[in-house]
Amino acid sequence: xxxxxxxxxxxxxxxxxxxxxxxxxxxxxxxxxxxxxxxxxxxxxxxxxxxxxxxxxxxxxxxxxxxxxxxxxxxxxxxxxxxxxxxxxxxxxxxxxxxxxxxxxxxxxxxxxxxxxxxxxxxxxxxxxxxxxxxxxxxxxxxxxxxxxxxxxxxxxxxxxxxxxxxxxxxxxxxxxxxxxxxxxxxxxxxxxxxxxxxxxxxxxxxxxxxxxxxxxxxxxxxxxxxxxxxx
Numbered sequence: 001x002x003x004x005x006x007x008x009x010x011x012x013x014x015x016x017x018x019x020x021x022x023x024x025x026x027x028x029x030x031x032x033x034x035x036x037x038x039x040x041x042x043x044x045x046x047x048x049x050x051x052x053x054x055x056x057x058x059x060x061x062x063x064x065x066x067x068x069x070x071x072x073x074x075x076x077x078x079x080x081x082x083x084x085x086x087x088x089x090x091x092x093x094x095x096x097x098x099x100x101x102x103x104x105x106x107x108x109x110x111x112x113x114x115x116x117x118x119x120x121x122x123x124x125x126x127x128x129x130x131x132x133x134x135x136x137x138x139x140x141x142x143x144x145x146x147x148x149x150x151x152x153x154x155x156x157x158x159x160x161x162x163x164x165x166x167x168x169x170x171x172x173x174x175x176x177x178x179x180x181x182x183x184x185x186x187x188x189x190x191x192x193x194x195x196x197x198x199x200x201x202x203x204x205x206x207x208x209x210x211x212x213x214x215x216x217x218x219x220x221x222x223x224x225x226x227x228x229x230x231x232x
Contacts, residue, residue, distance in 0.1 A: 002032040002079045002094055002151070005071030007064050009039035011085035012048055014195065018085050019052035021193075025094040032094050035074055036085075037067040045085075065163030065170030068147065072157060081151040082171070088116055088193030096190050097151045107156040107182030108175060110145040111190025122196045137186035143179070147171030149192035156181045 004022060008015060015036075022034055036049040036056045049056045055074055059067040072080050079101055083089060100109045112130040115122035133144040150171065160177040163170040175184055 001077035002081055002097060003035060003071075003075030003077035003154075004032060004081045004083065004094075005035045005037065005068055005075065006053075006083055006085055007037050007039065007059070007067035007071070008041060008045050008049065008085045010041045010043050011045045012041070012043040014086040015045055016048050016052075018083070018087055018089070019049060021089045021091075022083075022094075023052055024091060025089070026091050027095050027098065031098075033076060035071045037071040037074075039064075039067060062165045063167065063170070064147070066165040068170070069162045069165070072154060072162065075154065078154050079151055080154050080157060082147045083192060084148040084195075086116075086195035087148050090191060090193070093190070093192065096187065100185060100187055100190070101151070101153070103183075103185075105183045106153075106185055108143075108145065108150065108152040108178045108184045109187050109190060110143070110150040110175075110184075111187045111192065113146065113149055113192050113194035115196050116193045117196050125196065126194065133186060137184075143172070143175035143184055143186075145172055145175040145184070148194060149190060152178060153182075 006018065019034065019036075023029065025032070033055070034053040036046075036053045037059045038046050038049070038056065039059055046056055057070075057074070059070045061067065061070050068082055079097065081094070081097055097109065100106060110133075112133060113126055115126050129144075136142040136144050147170070156178055157174070160174065160181060163174055166173070178184060
């Protein structure tokens with residue numbers, strides 16, 4: 001089984017389309033579970049999520065990394081996939097993850113993103129982000145493993161120490177520990193529809209810079225206020 005973990009906080013405008021896309025995968029629904037871990041939403045996020053997800057509960061650990069950890073601890077699957085509440089998952093997403101992990105050497109996979117919103121600027125922004133991911137992967141210098149489109153073996157994840165409960169960059173930092181336990185793969189076909197609202201708020205170059213600077217200093221700087229505000 002594959003367990004999909006989604007952290008949420010006041011996502012009533014986005015969570016339904018995310019979960020509907022997850023419910024319409026090309027593999028049987030019995031082969032994967034959907035877990036929503038909420039950060040104490042004040043809107044209808046949880047009520048909407050319960051219509052589609054297998055498990056919806058309030059996080060007990062701190063920050064977005066803690067929310068993901070809570071989801072992993074509740075997961076039944078040996079493979080954990082993570083995404084965000086404002087993403088849209090293509091119908092083959094779960095199937096692709098399962099196919100990749102037929103390789104026993106892999107401990108983590110991740111893939112590119114494309115913008116949900118229209119516009120040349122949005123496409124260009126994510127072209128830069130995806131190029132950044134490819135440069136890191138093929139040069140073997142870093143892994144831009146965004147939490148909106150990544151999956152890993154639960155056993156390896158637990159052995160690596162799980163996500164750090166830091167202000168941001170937990171989804172990038174974990175790869176630096178997982179790489180010591182096996183192979184990490186950037187799968188060009190593992191694509192996810194990505195909302196540009198955070199990029200619009202901070203800007204593409206600034207977003208990339210902030211994420212990498214947070215990872216390089218261990219996530220202690222707390223620069224990325226968007227994540228810091230959402231997950232206490």
